[in-house]
Amino acid sequence: MYNSVLITGxxxxxxxxxxxxxxxxxxxxxxxxxxxxxxKDLAALGSGRITPLPMDVTDEASIAAAFKTIADEGATLYGLVNNAGASSMGPLEKLPAEEWRAVFETNVFGLAAVTRAALPQMRAAGRGRIVNIGSLTGRIASPFQGVYAASKHAVEGLSDSLRRELVPYGVKVSVVRPGAINTPFGAHEAEMLARYETDAPYGDQVKTFKAWFERQHPAAPGPSVVAEAVHHALTAERPKSRYVAPPKMAYALALRNLLPTSLTDRILERVNGLDAARKKAEGLR
Ligand SMILES: NC(=O)c1ccc[n+]([C@@H]2O[C@H](COP(=O)([O-])OP(=O)(O)OC[C@H]3O[C@@H](n4cnc5c(N)ncnc54)[C@H](OP(=O)(O)O)[C@@H]3O)[C@@H](O)[C@H]2O)c1
Structure with a gap:
């Protein structure tokens, strides 16, 4: 009997x-x-072991219908990978409230809703694994990424709480924190950012940051590094509470944890070009 896992997104x-x-x-x-x-295209790649399920994580009825299908198939979930994610980018002062809500609906409230639906069967079985896809941005927040960073910081917090409350039930919770990964996500984020490139007063900063940001995802590793971490979290006898994917990006977290915030701020500004752009603008004044 194969272990069953639900993957969102x-x-x-x-x-x-x-x-x-x-x-x-x-x-x-x-x-x-x-x-x-x-x-449906994906199902064809899975040697008959992938079942496609329509689900919008922001819609409780759609979640309920998907869980009914899983039950009708006679499966009990061993694993849940909360991966569905959305982002929006732009200066906090400019980003509309509805975009804040939309990102939280998917990344936080949606994740919680799917988890609520999965937990009764995991607790009843006395075993289970929940893998929440966070982000390095859940620890290190770049400018213009406030809403996404806030949502992924929320994923960190709720995962800690959940891991501790599920100890008696044999259900283990891990967070996988990808760094930049080469998927369509980054190009979408850059498009969101582009809306503010000519918008006073942040336009020049946004333009400089975007020029750096949009180089990151095409140069980044593919999603297999994340799949390996997810597999470990689902199968290791003692899964880690946190994974960084690719693992080498853990250096960024170590620096963030060890250095004073003021120094981290200066390093980030240097890396993303905002420091040089600001100095150039000051020189021109
Ligand atoms: N790529 C990166 O650099 C990176 C870095 C750190 C973390 N992450 C995280 O990794 C996860 C996956 O991102 P990705 O890079 O694979 O992005 P992606 O290629 O854009 O995929 C996002 C997935 O989320 C699904 N989704 C979005 N809203 C949904 C909703 N309301 N209900 C159900 N599914 C929804 C999308 O499917 P539909 O549109 O078909 O519903 C899509 O399958 C996200 O949580 C993201 O925050 C990505």
Missing amino acids: ASSGIGEECAVYLAHKGFRVFAAARRIDKL
Whole structure:
């Protein structure tokens, strides 16, 4: 009998890669997202072990329907990979409240809703694994990423709390924190940012930051590094509470934890070009 795992946001990028990777490792995968056509294509790659499921994590009725399908298939979930994610970018002062709400609806409230739906069967079985896809941005927040950073910081907090409350029930909780990963996510974020490039007073800063930001994802590793971490979190006898993917990005967290914040701020400004741009602008005044 294969262990069953539900992956949200499986129609693209990290979720899609996790679905194929876990199916090839012998899991029965329920691959969920809103774009069902993309999920059908994905199912063909999974040696018959991937079942596509329409699910919008912001819609309780859609979550309930997906869990009914899982139950109708006679499966009990061993694993849940909360991967579905959304982002918006721009200066906090400018970003509309509805974009803040939309990002939190998916990354935080949606994640919590799917987890609520999965927990009764995991507790009843006395075993289970929940893997929440966070982000390095859940620890290190760049400018113009406030809403996304806030949502991923929230994922860190709720995961700590959940891990501790589920100890008696044999359900283990891990956070996987990807660094930049080459998926469609980064290009979408850059598009969001582009809306503010000519917008006073932040336009010049946004332009400089975007020029750096949009180079990161195309040069980044592919999503398989995240799938490997997810697989470890699902299968290790003692899964880690946190994974960084790729592992070498842990150096960034070590610096963040060890250095005074003022120094981290200066390093980040130097790396993303905002420092040089500011000095140039000051020189021109
Ligand atoms: N790529 C990176 O550099 C990076 C870095 C750190 C963390 N992450 C995190 O990794 C996760 C996956 O990102 P990715 O890079 O794979 O991005 P992606 O390729 O854009 O995929 C995002 C996935 O989320 C799904 N999704 C979005 N809103 C949804 C909703 N309301 N209900 C259900 N599914 C929804 C999308 O599917 P549908 O549109 O079909 O629903 C899609 O399958 C996210 O949580 C993201 O924050 C990514």
